Amino acid sequence: MRLWRLLRDWLDERFGWAELTAFLRKKTVPRHRYSVWYYLGGITLFLFVVQVCTGTLLLLYYRPSSSEAFRSVQYIMTEVEFGWLVRSIHSWGANLMIFAAFAHMFSVLFLKAYRKPRELTWVSGMLLLLLVLAFGFSGYLLPWNTLAFFATKVGTDIVAQVPLVGDWLKVFLRGGEEVTGATLTRFFGFHVAVLPGLTTLLLIVHLLLVQRFGISVPPSLEAEWQALPPEQREMKFFPNFLLRELMAWYVALGILGALAALAPWKLGTEADPFAPAPAGIRPEWYFLFMFETLKLLPARIWIFEGEQVGVVAFGLAAVVWLLLPFLDGNAAGRRARWITGLGFFALAYMAGMTLYAFLMG
């Protein structure tokens, strides 16, 4: 304790530590029956940190070339001390992070936390969700196994359906006409440099906005919540909320460890670009609802290609979703109810199509 006091005094003398941390002591977080949903953002952040740490460790051995990538991951999983754990946690962590990010997005949507003045918090969060999906897509190819190779081929073929710039985008992503070693190097660059850089910047903005505007109280609870005495409707951010968050992180860590130890992420077989595509190639679960929709569309819709219509529709849906706070009216308004309905529909559609894809697959 004495050492801590000395350190604090040292910092205070130089940087005004007490002033800097004053807001932590004053900061409060609303407390109500939906408070549990607040932890999803923190869990996503925790999983992102886990990804950064495990990803950095993997970088020590991973080799981003088509001739070495698979062998290097195999080496990590079989020869490197606890390499299996690091790789498995990285793979499972990616999936859990995407799941947590989606759950966070839907909880914010249904609790109407995106409304004025938090519109930009929502926009920055949505952009972060898109970046997380880009992390998943680029990282999936890196072990250079058969499934990843052909799934990337299918994925980048879908990108080619984007009107006007589709072909260019495909060539840009692939680093040529086909999925080759150049694609792997490119995806590696996106995965470890471009995307982390953008995500870190956006994350800072997102967290600053959360700090600036605080955590919202759902409009449906606002009156009931206001009626409570202050000590019952709020809790201190530090240490009360942070310790609860820490408990959630520990639970997430336990789940992550259990998955990594009991169901290690499989490596599969090395990609062979000249081999025929195996049956049942499909993307990771978080892209399945889109993939299955595109598959079900007819070859032609009016004068357009069916797949192209699907890609444009998903693109427009993403833009609408991004701008959702600006389309919402007041809490009790008709538009707000429509948006809630739309949210439930989107959730049901995504879950339903994903389930359908698994059952059909």
Added chain:
Amino acid sequence: MKNSCLECHTLLPPPMNVDPEQANQDIHTQKGLSCSSCHGGDPSQDDPLRAMDPAKGFRGKITRQQIPKLCAQCHSDAAYIRGFNPSLRTDQYSQYLTSRHGQRLSQGDTRVAVCTDCHGVHGIRPATDTRSTVHPLHVAETCARCHADPEYMKAYGLPTSQFDDYRNSVHHRALAERGDLSAPTCSTCHGNHGAAPPGVAAVEFVCATCHVFQAQLFDGSPHKAAFAVMGLPACVTCHGNHRITEPNDTMLGTGPESLCLRCHTEGDGGYQAAEQMQEQLLGLARAIEQAQQVLDRAEQTGMEVGQPKLELGQARDALTKARVAIHGFQPDRVLAEVQTGLEVARAAQQAGTKALEEYDFRRLGLAISLVLILSVVIGLRLYLKQLEANSQKRSNAS
């Protein structure tokens, strides 16, 4: 170009009828030949008498005895055939003359096969065409039309079970089921135009065209001389001829299915060698099976065992080599291959066992970690409870 032959013969009843579609698809028609190329006459004439004028070379129906010679007029002329297909052989007729079919035909037996029996008459297709009666996939059926007909073969005293036997053979399975066109059919072993049964001495050479290593080993084996003395043909003595089934390790050794015991008896050198070699092969096969099971179990738990699984393939290669080495009938030679395979199989099994141990270690590690995590979560929860109770007390006091 006018072809008055077809104008009439497409309308005439059988056997004078010619199917125009078949005639048009005939390779000869497609290369620019016509009816008159074989039958003579003048197809530009409408008047049947002029069209079939013997003065214009009209031959009418070609007798069976004339057919090979007629076909050979072009097909033995290398310079002529080169103009159509430079890689087409021109020795069919000379080969035919050496075949049983050709020999009997020259003796006046017109029931034997002539060119048209196998290739067809007016709808001849190249042998590379899958619809051709002489395409590898159809050769056996074509031969069987005569050779599986007991009535037809009665006069020659030939068995008619060959086709049925062949259809149950490993060769037929490779050809018909796997679509491996290099797998043998009747003509591969008997020849096509020069078809004849290979003699006892020639059997080994026939099989050796594909099974090179086995033949070389057999040549250097003690069986070579012994078989010659006993007048036994190589290969077919153990494997059979038309019904060659998948060989297995029970053919060796001293069990009830052993082929060795047909000649060897308990106590002789061959008996012991057979027993030894079978033991070695079965030992390696067992080791591979066990290693595979352990690796499969490890893989099912999610452990990465891709490399040892790949390496186990080398043990399988060694088993294949050992099975080939059997044909030298020297246990030491087999043992050398088996040892290589056993080492690889043992290493693969060890890798699998290690992976399973590692999995157990991970589960133990997980259990300890989960207990620690749970303790921390409970500790935090209790600390929070106390913190909030104290805060409540302070708030009530103030």
